[in-house]
Amino acid sequence: xxxxxxxxxxxxxxxxxxxRLALFEPDIPQNTGAMLRLAACLGVGVDLxxxxxxxxxxxxxxxxxxxxxxxxxxxRHASWPAYREAQAGRGRLVLLTTAGDTPYADFAFRADxxxxxxxxxxxxxxxxxxxxxxxxVIPMVAGRRSLNVALAAAIVLGEALRQxxxxxxxxxxxxxx
Ligand SMILES: C[S@@+](CC[C@H](N)C(=O)[O-])C[C@H]1O[C@@H](n2cnc3c(N)ncnc32)[C@H](O)[C@@H]1O
Numbered sequence: 001x002x003x004x005x006x007x008x009x010x011x012x013x014x015x016x017x018x019x020r021l022a023l024f025e026p027d028i029p030q031n032t033g034a035m036l037r038l039a040a041c042l043g044v045g046v047d048l049x050x051x052x053x054x055x056x057x058x059x060x061x062x063x064x065x066x067x068x069x070x071x072x073x074x075x076r077h078a079s080w081p082a083y084r085e086a087q088a089g090r091g092r093l094v095l096l097t098t099a100g101d102t103p104y105a106d107f108a109f110r111a112d113x114x115x116x117x118x119x120x121x122x123x124x125x126x127x128x129x130x131x132x133x134x135x136x137v138i139p140m141v142a143g144r145r146s147l148n149v150a151l152a153a154a155i156v157l158g159e160a161l162r163q164x165x166x167x168x169x170x171x172x173x174x175x176x177x
Contacts, residue, residue, distance in 0.1 A: 004086040007074040018091070019160060020045040021153060022083070022116040024124050027053035031120060033064025034150040040068040042161060043168055047114065048076045049083045053121075080128060090114065092133035096156055097123060098146050100137030107136055109160040117149050 021039050023046065026032045032052070039046045054061060056076075062069065077083035087093065091112030096104070116132065118124040129135065138147060138155055147155070161167045 002078060003082050004075055004077045007076060018045075018112040019157075019164070019166060020047055020090075020114040021157060022047040022049060022093070022114050024049050024080070024116055024128060025051060025053075025119045026149070027120045028149075029054040029058040029061035030064040031148065031150045033061045033066075033069075035117075035153050036065045036072050036074070037068040038150065038154055038157065040071040041168075042157060043166075044157065044161075045073040045075070047083060047087070048074060049080055050076060050078055053119075084131070087114065093131065094134045094136060094160075095124065095129065095132035096138070096152050097129065097135050098137060099123070099129070100135040102134060102136050103139050104136040104156045104159060107134060109163045111164040111166055113160060115153065115156055115160060117153050120149055 021035060021044050023032060023035060026035075026048070029052075032048070032054075036046060038044075075086065077086060091110055091114060093116055094107070094109070094113050095116045095118075097118060116124075116128075118128075123129075136156065138152055140147070146152075158167075
């Protein structure tokens with residue numbers, strides 16, 4: 001895939017929600033599907049930095065993302081350099097990492113931040129770690145290695161949207177009736 005390719009050009013996403021979630025070279029299709037669904041539900045765009053450890057048509061990705069996949073504003077990037085080029089001039093790149101120096105709840109998020117998660121098997125390389133504007137950790141009980149990547153994304157995205165007043169205000173249909 002050359003460069004960066006916008007997908008779903010007319011998603012069901014309010015244009016005034018600029019926050020994004022970036023997935024660095026994800027390995028596991030079910031996690032990617034879950035994060036795409038998360039982004040669709042919370043009104044957040046997604047940058048998928050390839051290569052991925054699965055093909056885009058993987059049925060496990062489709063199953064986890066269900067019909068929410070069509071509602072995500074998604075950009076696929078062929079590589080980390082292609083992503084950097086596409087991201088130039090946007091807001092801060094905020095990396096979630098077990099090697100972070102700032103607990104996520106102590107961080108002052110901005111509405112145009114991009115939250116980036118690493119690959120399931122290896123996180124991100126040192127160059128990507130160094131390129132981030134901030135490196136946040138979700139504190140855990142002593143001796144635990146890491147959270148599932150989709151759960152880590154959900155925890156920090158929820159806090160970032162809450163702090164910036166960008167949590168969706170619509171109740172699910174079942175709760176509203
Ligand atoms: C399974 S973890 C990767 C573990 C990998 N061995 C490493 O050392 O980074 C996948 C991704 O989830 C996120 N993550 C998981 N637990 C986290 C935590 N406690 N704090 C911040 N990010 C976390 C990070 O983005 C991480 O790259």
